[in-house]
Amino acid sequence: MTEGLNLDYSLLIPEFLLVGLVVAIVGLDLYAPKMKKTWLAYIAAAGLVAVGAVSLGYWDTDDNFANIIVVDDYTTFFRVFFVATAAVICLASATMVAEKFRHPGEYYALIILSTIGAIGMAASRELMTAYISLELLSFSLYVLVSYQKFDAKSNEGGLKYLLLGAFASAMFLYGMSLIYGITGSTYYSEIAVGLQNPTGDFQWAMLMGLVLIVTGLGFKVAAVPFHMWTPDAYEGAFPPITAYLGTTSKAAGFALMLVLFSQAFEVVHDDWSWMIAGIAAATMILGNLVALQQHNIKRLMAYSSIGQVGYMLMAIAALNSDTAQALLVHLVGYMVSNMAVFIVIIAWYNMTGKDEIADFRGMRERAPLLAWVLAGALFSLAGLPLFAGFVTKFVLFQSVWNEGFYWLIAIATTTSVVSLYYYLQIMRQAFVEKPAEGEESRLPVPLLMNGLAAALMVGVLYIGLYPQALFDVVEAATDVLFV
Amino acid sequence: MHSPVLTLVLHLEEVLIVGAALFAIGLYVALSKRNAIGILMGIELMLNAVNITFLGFARMSVSEDPIQGHVFAVFVITVAAAEAAVALALAVAIYKHRETVNIDQIDLLRW
Numbered sequence: 180m181t182e183g184l185n186l187d188y189s190l191l192i193p194e195f196l197l198v199g200l201v202v203a204i205v206g207l208d209l210y211a212p213k214m215k216k217t218w219l220a221y222i223a224a225a226g227l228v229a230v231g232a233v234s235l236g237y238w239d240t241d242d243n244f245a246n247i248i249v250v251d252d253y254t255t256f257f258r259v260f261f262v263a264t265a266a267v268i269c270l271a272s273a274t275m276v277a278e279k280f281r282h283p284g285e286y287y288a289l290i291i292l293s294t295i296g297a298i299g300m301a302a303s304r305e306l307m308t309a310y311i312s313l314e315l316l317s318f319s320l321y322v323l324v325s326y327q328k329f330d331a332k333s334n335e336g337g338l339k340y341l342l343l344g345a346f347a348s349a350m351f352l353y354g355m356s357l358i359y360g361i362t363g364s365t366y367y368s369e370i371a372v373g374l375q376n377p378t379g380d381f382q383w384a385m386l387m388g389l390v391l392i393v394t395g396l397g398f399k400v401a402a403v404p405f406h407m408w409t410p411d412a413y414e415g416a417f418p419p420i421t422a423y424l425g426t427t428s429k430a431a432g433f434a435l436m437l438v439l440f441s442q443a444f445e446v447v448h449d450d451w452s453w454m455i456a457g458i459a460a461a462t463m464i465l466g467n468l469v470a471l472q473q474h475n476i477k478r479l480m481a482y483s484s485i486g487q488v489g490y491m492l493m494a495i496a497a498l499n500s501d502t503a504q505a506l507l508v509h510l511v512g513y514m515v516s517n518m519a520v521f522i523v524i525i526a527w528y529n530m531t532g533k534d535e536i537a538d539f540r541g542m543r544e545r546a547p548l549l550a551w552v553l554a555g556a557l558f559s560l561a562g563l564p565l566f567a568g569f570v571t572k573f574v575l576f577q578s579v580w581n582e583g584f585y586w587l588i589a590i591a592t593t594t595s596v597v598s599l600y601y602y603l604q605i606m607r608q609a610f611v612e613k614p615a616e617g618e619e620s621r622l623p624v625p626l627l628m629n630g631l632a633a634a635l636m637v638g639v640l641y642i643g644l645y646p647q648a649l650f651d652v653v654e655a656a657t658d659v660l661f662v
Numbered sequence: 663m664h665s666p667v668l669t670l671v672l673h674l675e676e677v678l679i680v681g682a683a684l685f686a687i688g689l690y691v692a693l694s695k696r697n698a699i700g701i702l703m704g705i706e707l708m709l710n711a712v713n714i715t716f717l718g719f720a721r722m723s724v725s726e727d728p729i730q731g732h733v734f735a736v737f738v739i740t741v742a743a744a745e746a747a748v749a750l751a752l753a754v755a756i757y758k759h760r761e762t763v764n765i766d767q768i769d770l771l772r773w
Contacts, residue, residue, distance in 0.1 A: 183671065274738065306734075307730070307733065307734050307737060309739070310737070310741075311737060314741050314744075314745075318744060318745070318748060320746055321752075322748060325755065330755075331759045331760065331770055332770050334752060334755045334759065335754045335768050335770050337752055338698060338749075338752045338753065338765075338768065338769070339765075339768075341745075341748060341752060342701050342702070342705070342749070342765075343751050345702070345745050346692055346701075346705055346708075347693075348706075348741075348745075349688070349695055349705050349708035349709050349712065352709065352712040352738060353685055353708065353711065353712050355734075356681075356712050356715040356716045356719065356734075357715070357733075358729060359716065360678075360715065360718075360719035360721055360723055363719075363723060363727070364727065364730065365730045365734065408690065427692070511664060534717075562701065578679055600722045
């Protein structure tokens with residue numbers, strides 16, 4: 180069995196390095212108790228950046244490990260994407276984690292472990308590997324969400340996330356077992372071959388399997404009607420983890436969906452396209468409408484992210500090489516903008532300890548740089564020109580339109596306008612409302628937070644003004660999926 | 663003098679029906695129980711249904727490489743154990759605060 184398989188472990192060096200980093204961080208936390216705990220964050224971030232640099236060395240590689248893990252431009256793209264996200268999250272949580280937790284080492288270790296899971300979801304070409312990676316990501320996140328052991332909200336958010344996540348995994352697994360049964364394989368390429376010759380007996384089993392797989396993945400990316408855990412987990416979690424949930428967890432779900440549906444299920448496109456289109460429509464509408472009545476910023480961002488998932492699901496429904504490119508472009512734009520918003524939320528929470536929307540009043544006077552970054556990032560999420568969100572949304576909507584999903588685009592543009600309303604509500608607090616009595620003074624924003632916010636804002640503007648570089652990278656990354 | 667050999671032939675359909683029934687029971691339990699531990703038990707039933715289905719297909723369906731199904735089942739068992747560990751730890755943490763694991767009463771987070 181094993182001869183002919185490529186067991187070249189050097190392809191997996193970035194993942195081994197990440198595991199090494201996990202061990203090093205936990206070890207440092209244990210054996211160097213005198214070290215300032217914020218240093219753990221800086222070491223974790225530096226290590227992640229180094230791994231990102233190593234991963235870049237695999238650009239233009241096209242190889243696989245035992246046919247189950249593929250290292251190509253797509254994998255490299257997501258390796259760098261997830262590692263960069265994790266590095267920003269580690270830096271953003273540095274001061275807070277050092278103050279609140281007794282053993283911050285495990286916190287960073289779990290973030291890095293979940294990054295390995297996320298990379299595995301993008302890189303695997305086999306159902307079992309994909310499933311194990313997904314659970315590695317999910318389990319780390321369950322623990323991270325409930326990391327504030329003595330906070331009832333954190334525990335509650337974690338428990339709800341875990342129960343619904345485990346439920347979704349069970350559905351996903353049952354779907355996989357049915358697909359395995361009718362195709363006789365768990366490899367994507369062999370599933371595609373198996374599905375090419377459908378017989379009447381298998382039609383229902385296949386449809387059932389697809390429904391269950393779409394359900395399971397729908398839970399993971401928080402698509403309506405499987406989104407119930409999202410607002411609770413978002414509100415309960417520690418703010419940096421909320422940001423992490425909104426970016427890595429979603430991006431990993433889409434990375435897996437994109438590979439799975441383009442490699443394994445493309446031959447039965449018509450059988451699942453309508454399901455995902457329906458879910459996308461419901462997700463866009465419900466996410467954006469319920470966001471209108473939120474008063475907690477983290478809950479609002481949860482529903483806003485649900486709305487964004489709806490836009491991205493359209494690309495899966497209309498899957499071809501153009502929409503796949505557009506999806507990755509939008510993922511990057513969304514990641515940068517969303518992170519910028521959350522950096523501001525985290526910095527504000529650090530200084531004031533508050534996370535209601537009304538608590539953002541007077542931000543322009545108290546922390547001007549943060550306020551302007553918040554404004555720019557929210558405009559980007561809403562899709563206004565000049566910012567990343569406009570370009571990425573435009574490319575996404577256009578590619579889906581070209582596939583003939585006109586009704587989806589109609590819903591998407593309408594709900595985009597709706598989303599502008601609740602984003603503006605936050606900005607009204609930050610810019611129009613005066614600070615509360617006795618709180619007019621300028622806040623001492625740490626240099627790190629200001630720097631992160633400014634850097635992410637530069638990213639938002641760069642993608643918004645010069646998107647060509649991103650397009651080129653993404654084109655190379657998706658080309659390998661559609662040969 | 664030969665004892666009659668009782669041959670019991672198990673068909674794929676029967677295995678799949680057991681798997682589907684178990685999955686349905688687990689689904690019902692997971693959706694109807696109000697106790698977090700009960701929900702977890704329902705999920706475990708669903709995972710076992712998955713194992714039965716995988717093994718049935720691997721054993722009795724025409725497959726060139728049946729080992730995949732067997733290995734998958736082993737991994738599912740392992741993951742289920744890890745899942746139970748994390749879930750029970752969380753349930754204990756919540757019980758310390760609220761003296762209950764009834765999900766109707768764990769309601770700090772509402773829309």
